[in-house]
Amino acid sequence: MLRLGNPRRRIGIGLMAMTFVLSIFAGRLIQLQGLDSKVYAAKAAEQRVQEERLPARRGSITDVKGHELALTLEAREIFVDPSEIPDDRRDQVATILAKELNATKQTILAKLADRTSRYQQIAAAADPAAAQRIMAHDLKGVGSKHRYRRDYPGGDLAGTLLGFVGTDGTGLAGLESTYDRLLAGRDGKQIIETGRQGQRIPMTHSTLLAPIEGRDVRLTIDRDVQWAAQKVIADQVEATGSRTGSVIVMDVRTGQVVAMANAPELDLGNWMAAAGADRVNRSVTDVFEPGSTNKVITAAAALESGAVRPETPFTVPDQIRCADQVLKDSHPHPVERLTFSGVVATSSNVGTILATQRIGDEKLHSMLQRFGFGTRPGTGLPGEEAGLLPDWKDWSGSQRCTIAYGQGVSVTALQTASVYQTIANGGVRVTPQVVAGTTGENGAFTASPPAKRTRVISERTAREVSAMLEAAVSEGGTGNLASIDGYRVAGKTGTAMRYDTRCQGYCGYTATFVGFAPADKPRLVVLAVLQDPQEGHYGGEIAAPVFKKVMTFALKSGKIPPTGTRPSPVRIRAGE
Template sequence: MSPLRMAQGRLRISFFLVLVVFFSFFVRLVFVQGVNAQERAHQAARELNQTVDLPAPRGEITDRNGNVLARSIDALDLVVDQNLIGDPKVTANLVAPIINASTAAIQNRLTGTRKFVYVAKDITPAQWLKIKEVIALNNSDKPMSKRIGGFFTQRGFKRDYPGKTLSANTLGFVNSEGVGGGGIEASMNSVLSGTDGVLSYSSGKGPSIPSARQSLIPAKAGTNIRLTIDRDLQWITENAIASVAKRTRAQSITAVVMDPATGEILALATAPTFDPNKFNVTKSNLLKIPAVQEAYEPGSTGKVMTFAAALQEKVIDPTTVFTIPYTIKRADRIFHDHESHPKWKLTSTGILAKSSNVGTIQIGEKMSENTLYSYLTKFGIGQPVNMGLPGESPGIFSKVDKWSRSTAPTVAFGQGYSLTTIQATSVFATIANNGVRAVPHIIAGTSNQNGHYTPKVNNSGVKVVDKEVAKTLSLMMESVVAEGGTAPSAQIPGYRVAGKTGTANRFNDKCRCYSGYTASFIGFAPAEKPRFVMSITIQDPKGIHWGGYLGGPVFKEVISYALKSYQIAPSGELNVPFPLDAATLKKREKITAAAEAKD
C-alpha cells in the first residue's frame, strides 16, 4: 500500500474517532440538559447551598414576682470549615487548651471535608480572641498552603442561672444539646424550648460565600414560665436548712412553704444542693427533687390524720381521757412510746401533744380499718400530686385487703405507709384550710414573647373534714408547740402556731432494712387564720434525731421572716389550751363549776 493511501486511511480512522467522541459528548449533553436536567440542577443547588439551624432562646423561668431564676444569654459557638484545616493535629494542639477540651476530640471534629462543623459551644469572647491570636501567630511564618483557616463563630445561647444554687433542684438544668435534664427545665422542656430558625448560605469548594447568606425562617423564642416560688423566701429557707444539714450531717433535708388556701408552693428547698451552671460536675444524687421523688414513712406527723378522722367520726373530742401504758400488744407485735413512762391518763389533746404511739393506736381502734383507710386517701395518701415536676412519687399505701392484723395500729401512728414531703405538707395545709385540700402546685402560669400572661388553671379544692373539725384539731395542735409539748422551739412571739413533730424509723434501700431516722416538723401560722404552712424533713441525721429539736427552730426562722415580709398582723387573743391530762381536766371542771355556781 502506498504511503498516500496509508495516510488517507489514518485520516478516515481519526475522523471517525473524532465523530464518535463528539457524538458521545452530544448524547451526554442531551441527557444532562434534557433528560436529567432537573436532577442535575438540584444536585448543583445542594452542593452550592447549605442550611444551618438557628438556635432559639429558651423561655425564662421567673418567681412569682418576675425575678429571673433561669434565662438564656448570648453565647458563641465555635464552627469550622474542615476543608480549610491543613493539619488537624497541629490545629487541635493549638485550639483544645484554650477551650478546655480534649485534643483528640477536637482533632476528630477538625478532620474531614464538611463545610460546617461545631467545634465547641458556649465559648467566651475572650476564648475566641485567644484562638484568633494563636492562629495568627502560627500563620505569620507559614506559606499560604500551610496556614490555618476556616474558623468562625456563630451566635448561640447559653443557659444561665443568676442565683446559682437558688431553687436549683426545682429548676433543673439544660444539657449541652439544649435539652432540659431535670426539674422544670425537663418537665416543661417543650414549652421552654421554642422553635429553631434556619439560615441558608452558598459555598463553593472552599469557604462559604458571606454575601449570599439569607435567613429563611427566623428563630422563635420559647415561652416564659412563672413559678409560685417567692425568691426571697426561697433564699431564707435554703440558708436555714443548709446550716442544719451541716450540723447534723444529714443525708438530705427538704423544706416546703405552702399557702394553704391556694396550694401555691412559696418555697421548695433541698440541702445539699448544686449549681445548675456547673451541673456536668455534679454528683447525680444531688440532682433529685426529694420533696416529690423520695417517699418515706412519716411517723408522728401522720397522726394528725388519725385524729382528724376520729374527730370527724365523733368517736373522740379534745378532752376524751385515755389510760396510756408504755407498751401495748397487738397481734404478734408490741408497740411502745418513744420514752418509758408509768401509766398516763391523758386527754386526746395530751396524746397529740406528747406524741404517744400507744394512745394514738387506741384512738385509731375506735374506727374500722376501712374508715381509717378512707380518710388517709382523702388526704391524698397513695395518690400522685401532679405538680408538674419530673419523677413524682405517689408514695405507697396498700389497700385494706392487703393489711395484716398489725397494719392498722401501725398506720394509726404514721408508719406502714409512705408519702413525700409535698404530700405531708398538703395534709397539714388541709387542716389549716378549714378541712379543704387545695391542690399543691408550683407553676403559676406562662407568658409569650409579647408579654401576654396566661395563668395556669388548677383543680378546685376537695373537702376532707368539716370546718369545725379542722378548727378543733388546729387548737389541739397548738399544744404541741406549747410548753410541755414536743416542739416549743417552734413558737413565734406574738403569733399563735400549730404543728406536729415526727420521728420515724427510716427504711434504707441499700440494706432493705430499717436504719437511722426521719425527723420532721410541720406547722402553720397564724394558727387562728393560717397564711403559711411549712414542713421540714431531715433524712438520717447523725446524733440527736428528734423532729421538734431539729425542725422547730427552722420553722421559727423561716415563718418569722414570711410573716414580716407579707405584713401579717400578730395574733389577737391567745388560745386557751385544752387540758392535756385527766388531773388538769378535773381541776378545770371544778373551777368552771364553781364559777357557774356563783352566777
C-alpha cells in the first residue's frame, strides 16, 4: 500500500528552500541597490558617458605678403572596433580601407585581428573625400572623427626655418616649436552619453566646450626671394661638391630677414626621413671661422681708434711671423705698397695684421663684441648659437694675428650677415627679426615691436668701410664676380680653413661672400656661405656668384632701382 508523504512537511521544506533562495536574492539586491550602488552607477556611467576631444585648428604661418607657408587642412581620423567586425568580413573591410587610405592590407588585417581591443586607429589624418567614400560602404565597426592635418604647400620652402609638427599636432622644431602655444590654440571637448553601439542616447545630459582656434604668425620672409635663394645655393652646393650651404637676405634698415635658405633643405612633407643634422636651421646653429669677411671689423676698429686712415700706406710683404707661426697672404706676391683701403680691397692677411698691431688686442676684442660676436643674434630661433669669442687675455701669440683676419673666432651665418647690416646702416646694428607679427583672438594683426637699435661705430667709419668694400668688388678687388650691372655693390670675400671634428683639426675650407646694394643707399644685405667645397674653395670664386644671383633677384623683386651715382675713386696702391 503506497503511503503519501506528509504535506505539511513538504510545504515546510519548500518554504524553507524558497526563503533561503529569496534571502540570497534579497542580500544581492541590497548589495547592488544599497551598498555598491555608487560603484555600479559609476561603472555604468563610465561605459555610457563618452568624452571626445575637439581639436583646435592650428594657426597658419605666412610670408610677409600673407602667402601661406604652413596651414591647417580638414582631415578625418579613421578607426575600427575589431570586436564589432565579423570574422568573415575582415578581409573585405581591410581591402576597402587599404584601397581608400593607400595603406598596406596586411597592417590593417593585423589591427582587425586584435579582438581584445575596442579601438584601433587606421589613419590619423585621412583626406575627407576618402573618409566619405569609406563611410558610404556602411561597414560595421568602422568610424571616423573630425581632425586636422598640417600642410606645407611649398614642400621644402623655408623647411628648416618653419620646422614641423608631430602626429599629435605639437610643434617639434623651428618656428612651429617656438610659437607652438600661439599657433596651437586650445582644444575643446564634448561629453555625451552613448549606447552600446555608439549611438547617442536622446534627452541625456551633454557638455560642450568649444575649441579656441590658434593664431596666425606672419614672417618677414618673402616667399619669392626665399625660393630663389634656395634654388641658387642648392645648385652651387651640388656644382662645387660642398657639404652644406646657406644664404641670408636681410633688410638693411629694419634688420628683417627676407630669406634664410639652407642646402640641403628639409622636405616638410617627409621630415621623418631626414637625418637629424638636416632638420636644423644651419643659418643660426652652425658655427664656423669667418675668414676674411671678418676684416671689416678689424678695419672698423682701426679707423675708430684713429690709428689709421683709409689712405694710410702700408708696406706689405706676402708673409709675416707671429710668435711661432709664419702667416701668409692667399697668393705669393712681391712686397707691395698698399693703402689701408687697398689692404681691405685686396684682402691682404699680412696688411690686416700690420694694421691690427697699431690698435692692440683689447680694442679689437671690444669691437668684435660690439658687432655681436660671442652673443646670440636675438631672433629667438631654436638652436641659435652665440659662436666663440675668446677673451683677449687668453689669446695665444699667433691668435693675436689670426683673429684679425677671421681665424680663431667662430660665428654663425646670421651673425656675419648682421655685421654687414650694421656697416650698411651707417654703423647702427638692428637686431635681426624673422617674425613680422601675429593675429589676435579677433583676427586683427599685431606687428612685432620694433627691433632694438644699437650704435656700434660712427657714421663716418661706416661710410669709409663701405667705400673699401665697394673697392673690393671693383675690377682690382677680390670680389669682382659679385658685381651687378647698373648697381653699386659693396662686399667682401672670405676663405677660411675649416675645423672639422671628422679629422680632429683643420681640413677643408669655408667659402663666403657677403655684401650689400646699392652701396651708396643700401637696402639689402646678402650672405652666401659654402662649407667644405670640393670644386674650388675661394669665396670670390664660388660664393660671390651666389651673392650676385640672389642679390639681382632680390633687387628686382623688391623693385629697388639703381641710384645712378658713381663711386668716389679709392686708392688701392700707395703713391699712385
